[in-house]
Amino acid sequence: MNWKLLIKVLLTGLAVYLVSTRIDFPALGVWIAAVPVPLILVSFLLFNLSKIVGALRLNLFFRAENMRLTTLQNLLLYYKGMFYNLFLPGGIGGDGYKIYLISNTLGNSWRYVFKAVMWDRVSGAVAILFLSAVLMLLVPVTYAYSFVLWPTVATAILVFPVFYLITRWISPSYGAITISGNLLAILIQLLQAAVALIIFRGLEIAPAQMGEYMVVFFISSLASILPITVGGVGIRELVFLTAARYTAIEPNKAVAFSLIFFALNAISALAGAFITVNLQKPQPKSEVVS
Template sequence: MAKKSISKKKLARTIFQLAVSIIALYIVLAKTDTAKLLEVISTASPWHLLVAFLFFNLSKVLNALRLNRFFRVIGLNLTERYNLLLYYVGMFYNMFLPGGIGGDGYKIYVLQKQHGIRMLNVFNAVFWDRVAGIFALVFLTAALLPPSTFAVLHGEYIPAAYAVLALSYPLSWLLTRLLYKQFTPIFLVTSLESILIQAAQVVSAWFILLALSLPSNHIDYLAIFLVSTVATILPITVGGAGAREITFFYSLNYLGLEPNTGVALSLIFFAISAVSALVGMLFQGKSGKRMKKVKGMDEGNAG
């Protein structure tokens, strides 16, 4: 009965996420000149998109390296190769199995099962890795708002943006010290990695803008891109689909900018994310058996 109840909850969550994504995309596409949107996407430069794809995956490699630092603190000594493959499997679960165990849940389950380490310790590492990423995201968003058109329209809020810039990492350090003291020795390096991760994604988005031949207002689009990334953190859509598009559409309209390029950017970024996540499909298997095989090969080579 308990398993059936859990399955029903997962199904309900999946249906909810799909519904939110579909409704959000419908709202955007219904209000957008779809013919022009398709024209913008179809004329995108493939070489710029390739560079965008590479920078996106660079951000994911850096993210896996950062996560592995947290694992080492709790006594999990994973090879970088095994950890990277596990990370991509987690991406696959997040993107293509909405409402299920989720990417973080999969990693926690596999690592606890294969290494016999306390699940709470693995959860703490994965959770604080996520928090580190959120602080970097907020920091960079605050950095891009002052030079954007938003500052022209609402200059009264810019001091708050500077305050966020000044206080983000002192607050992050304080919370780490109070809540997860074991991670303080790696605070500086993981904070730097977090900024590099988000910066790599911003560069990826910028190359998409170049692919779409956007002549101006790049800062505005990139600032909205970061804001839309904050919107995708909430697990109410499938892989962020719909949340990013609707944020772009209404934000660009509010700033008086042309929304088609922003919507095209968000759709292409989602496509890059999905294609990248498909790599994880090659390594996922029931109860992590394929991942266990890779782990064993790495340990054998190390020996």
């Protein structure tokens, strides 16, 4: 076990312990069981639709770096990466797998593959940040804290223009796809927001409280991107429990939601275990002999 994995395991254990001390396990089980199965199935379909759109967005960055993957190849690679990210976090990881496979099979430099994969992730984080800020401006509790209000306004207005300028500066080749990539990133997050809304509905969250739950959902999604625990376990739950101190969020319902959302992710990612990704190195064009 390398030291990075050891730190992740320790942080995961700490996060799980902190969560376990603040919830009522019998009540948690009741709320999870109370969510109707049809709502879970619809959530599962929408979640995977968001992943399909995510694969399409990633392929925009690949093609900008002259990596020619078919839509099917890229989708299979995306799900394989999901499996590695969630179930093998201490090994090569999903991003590492993509970088290794493409650079060794298609012959592209690993640096360009790395840049495409990382910029895809940054694009997703920017979309989450934007939607979080917009939702926070719609929730009354934001206006009770001036030190939160004005940074939130600035974020909602500036995050995409600043990201565009940084993109043009760091990687001009991505300039042409920045708008389409951002739109797809927003669509992905809106689909995942729909998943959250459906689960919240199944947990009988009151409509008046839904805004606060959605704000915390987006913030927790941003926090779960950080590679500090195994598979992001415990981070989303801690964000919800911390927010519960300042809002009307009910801790047991929040953790029930987090566990259901994680289960949707885990079941979807498990498909990657049965997927084989076949990439073929481009063959040189044969010369025509007259």
